[in-house]
Amino acid sequence: MNIQHAGLAMLGWAEWFEKRVEQAPDEGNIARVAAVDRDMLLVINQDGIFRAKLAGRYHYEHHLTQELPCVGDWVRVEKQPTDDFGIIHALVERKTVLRRKSAGESIEHQLIAANLDFVLIVQSCHLDFNVNRLERYLVMVSDGGIEPYILLTKTDLITPEILAYQLAEIEAAGITAPVMTLSNVTREGIDTLNKLLQPTKTYCFVGSSGIGKSTIINSLLGRSRLLTGDVSGSGEGRHTTVRRELIILESGALVIDNPGMREFAILGAESGIDNSFSDIILRTSSCRYRNCSHTNEPGCAVFEALRCGYLNQERYNNYRKLKEESEFYQMSYVEKRKKDRDFGKFIKAAKQRSKG
Ligand SMILES: Nc1nc2c(ncn2[C@@H]2O[C@H](COP(=O)(O)OP(=O)(O)OP(=O)(O)O)[C@@H](O)[C@H]2O)c(=O)[nH]1
Numbered sequence: 001m002n003i004q005h006a007g008l009a010m011l012g013w014a015e016w017f018e019k020r021v022e023q024a025p026d027e028g029n030i031a032r033v034a035a036v037d038r039d040m041l042l043v044i045n046q047d048g049i050f051r052a053k054l055a056g057r058y059h060y061e062h063h064l065t066q067e068l069p070c071v072g073d074w075v076r077v078e079k080q081p082t083d084d085f086g087i088i089h090a091l092v093e094r095k096t097v098l099r100r101k102s103a104g105e106s107i108e109h110q111l112i113a114a115n116l117d118f119v120l121i122v123q124s125c126h127l128d129f130n131v132n133r134l135e136r137y138l139v140m141v142s143d144g145g146i147e148p149y150i151l152l153t154k155t156d157l158i159t160p161e162i163l164a165y166q167l168a169e170i171e172a173a174g175i176t177a178p179v180m181t182l183s184n185v186t187r188e189g190i191d192t193l194n195k196l197l198q199p200t201k202t203y204c205f206v207g208s209s210g211i212g213k214s215t216i217i218n219s220l221l222g223r224s225r226l227l228t229g230d231v232s233g234s235g236e237g238r239h240t241t242v243r244r245e246l247i248i249l250e251s252g253a254l255v256i257d258n259p260g261m262r263e264f265a266i267l268g269a270e271s272g273i274d275n276s277f278s279d280i281i282l283r284t285s286s287c288r289y290r291n292c293s294h295t296n297e298p299g300c301a302v303f304e305a306l307r308c309g310y311l312n313q314e315r316y317n318n319y320r321k322l323k324e325e326s327e328f329y330q331m332s333y334v335e336k337r338k339k340d341r342d343f344g345k346f347i348k349a350a351k352q353r354s355k356g
Pocket residue numbers: 153154155156157182183184185208209210211212213214215216227228229230231237238239240241242258259260261
């Protein structure tokens with residue numbers, strides 16, 4: 001490794017990146033993006049943490065969201081000791097990237113974080129547990145070429161029997177990613193997690209809002225550094241974390257906290273739609289047919305509400321649009337799984353043939 005880059009190893013810099021920058025023109029020093037705040041970035045290297053902006057030319061030459069630095073990225077930044085902030089000239093090729101589809105019809109991807117070694121998919125056992133959603137996160141993580149871990153939190157709020165049942169459900173779904181359980185209240189499981197996190201590796205925490213992601217990281221830090229929120233009685237959280245941030249733990253592991261994900265576009269989560277359109281969902285229980293699609297069936301309570309003016313046409317249109325979008329994502333997810341399964345069968349058959 002380049003001797004000047006040796007100090008970056010504790011931030012996750014590795015031979016893989018080194019090979020990719022050798023040919024690049026020298027445009028300042030290497031640093032890692034720790035946070036992005038609109039057009040101001042927080043970057044970190046062996047000299048410490050400082051603010052930096054993209055060079056005008058960079059903006060001019062790169063337009064796609066994917067080309068802009070995100071948390072975890074390595075960049076080339078130029079900064080004189082007297083400058084208020086550094087100037088970012090280039091992005092180092094990404095080893096892995098976690099991204100999701102943007103909401104709406106755009107096919108653009110929204111970047112969550114780059115150069116991750118592991119993603120911790122967090123769910124609370126209490127009112128948040130959902131195997132389908134877990135599977136969708138797993139697809140997103142494997143799409144990014146990253147290793148997943150599953151982390152079930154708030155075990156203090158449920159009985160050991162329910163927890164055992166949830167673990168069995170994960171296993172029954174054929175999910176092979178390692179599963180860990182913990183409680184930030186009893187601190188059961190915190191030590192195991194702490195030991196699992198390796199120095200110089202980067203871990204990203206993802207999951208719904210209010211399930212305890214920031215609380216875990218605070219527990220690992222041993223002090224309250226991140227803002228955590230109170231959860232309403234229903235168990236549904238408010239968004240407390242508003243930005244992604246790369247943090248170095250005392251153990252040397254690098255962790256990225258994330259705001260809770262509610263956008264269902266990536267996940268196609270029906271429940272996300274149902275939450276925001278509870279007024280419509282309530283009416284559907286009075287539809288004549290149980291499998292009413294609320295588009296043209298006789299005796300549809302949603303249509304009746306529209307006709308009588310109890311329900312706003314625009315709101316109904318939004319509901320339909322999101323519903324269709326979510327069905328679309330769901331479909332492509334199922335197709336993807338099918339493809340994986342077929343491929344698995346193919347490999348198995350090939351192995352059998354070579355044995356026989
Ligand atoms: N009972 C119980 N409560 C917990 C546990 N972990 C976190 N909480 C509480 O859950 C609430 C939400 O925790 P946060 O850490 O802010 O959740 P978050 O996932 O970071 O939420 P966002 O930042 O909105 O994505 C806080 O009131 C925590 O005290 C746990 O293991 N058990």
